[in-house]
Amino acid sequence: MMTNIAAVFWKQIKDTLKNKETLIQFVMFPLMAVIMEKAIKVDGLPSGYFANMFSAMYVGMAPLVSVAAVIAEEKEKNTLRVLMMSGVKPGEYLLGVGCYIWLACMVGALVLGMAGNYQGGSLAVFLGIMAVGILTSLLIGAAIGTLSRNQMMATSLMVPVMLIFAFLPMLAGFNETIQKVARFAYSQQVGILLGRVGAFRIGFENIFVIAVNMLAALLVFRYAYKKCGLA
């Protein structure tokens, strides 16, 4: 089992290094956060404002888009079927791809954390929150990829979902009604938690909403897998 997961993981590293579309997902927000934190200094703006804002967006976008795109491309180009016919089980494939994307996103999260000047315990809490958010996004992305027959279908499904989860935390800052709705999205809760990293305050609502979102993503993935299978 581990051999197959490691093989898929290795394939994903090799492939992503030559896949600009996926690579940019991992790099874009951390890079933007670093630049904005260094370049823009406004009086009254809390420390790490841009890093936190981009982190919440990163959670809602990068893992979701990457995993959905990878699975949909493999389905379209028949490589997933070849893998399955070689003895790789669906769970092994998903773990190989999922672990890689999760780790790649965590590297991005580390850069975001450093851009936000988190250190020591704060950095660990920041990374913990990001890890949970990234995992939830991965499940949603895997469900979209599994439901899609090809990349075009994946794009048309992933764009609205990604827009909702990635931009809700930012839009919630401008409008109270949106803020009320956004409370139910895991990415908004991740954004709220990231704003309180220094205070180590995690409320029931934060945990509950993220858990419900994660469970819903898992159920959608299970439905997609039962309906469409992987290959």
Added chain:
Amino acid sequence: MEYAIEMEHIVQKFGEKEVLRGIDLKVTRGEIFGLLGPSGAGKTTLIKILTGQLEQTGGNALLLGRNTRKIQEVHQRLGMMMDQFGLYERLSCYDNLKLFAKIYGAEEKRIKMALEKTGLFEDRKCMAAKLSKGMRSRLSLARAFLSEPEVLFLDEPTTGLDPATAAEIHKLIREEQRRGATVFLTTHNMEEAYKLCDHVALLNEGNIVEYGEPEEVCRRYNHQKKLQIRLYDGELVELPNDRRAAEILKDYLEKEKLETIHSTEPSLETVFMELTGRRFV
């Protein structure tokens, strides 16, 4: 006799449409078997059933003694080249093979051997996306060879390839047979099947309409039983294929007039047309 593949009354329906209508076939271990039929005859569907990619509506199929509904354990004993090659386009030829070598637990030297065997060693660093169709075909075969499979499934292995590349692929398939592999190939190229296969089955609209050794099948439909003779002066002569032709032939030979002589058994394509009234496209 030991069989690699056994099919018993395989039926496949997609909605109301019956694609396979009770296929009974056996493929002996170590032979090259050709499933022939025009596009849409059900060849790929049958391969999908045999390789466990599709569960049949009815009937039973055994692959290496295992029910094809539960063949996950024998996947690593199979090699496959499907109509879509399924190559990782951003990976090099070498990396495409390395991935599957990791999965099969094959040693590094097998990658080198597969690349050399398929003539891709010089292009091992080339990205799969940049390969020609013939080279992709060979890379796909190299991947199928990696695990030294007991059964090789080749779906239209030479479709769209030039004759020289097709001949190279035929050579590789024969080498695999010599190693001991059973080869199950689908094709609509009659000449390929005639040259390569030990047994063929003609599939039409989900039914096997003829089965046997290619030569035997053609002989079975040789209704004319004539000899076609071309003389050096360009004249074409048809003679009955019996003792009446002997004197005439002797005369041609003595006078050194005879350029070529052929019997008139039909090609596999003509047999298919006679049986189904359809052309082989």
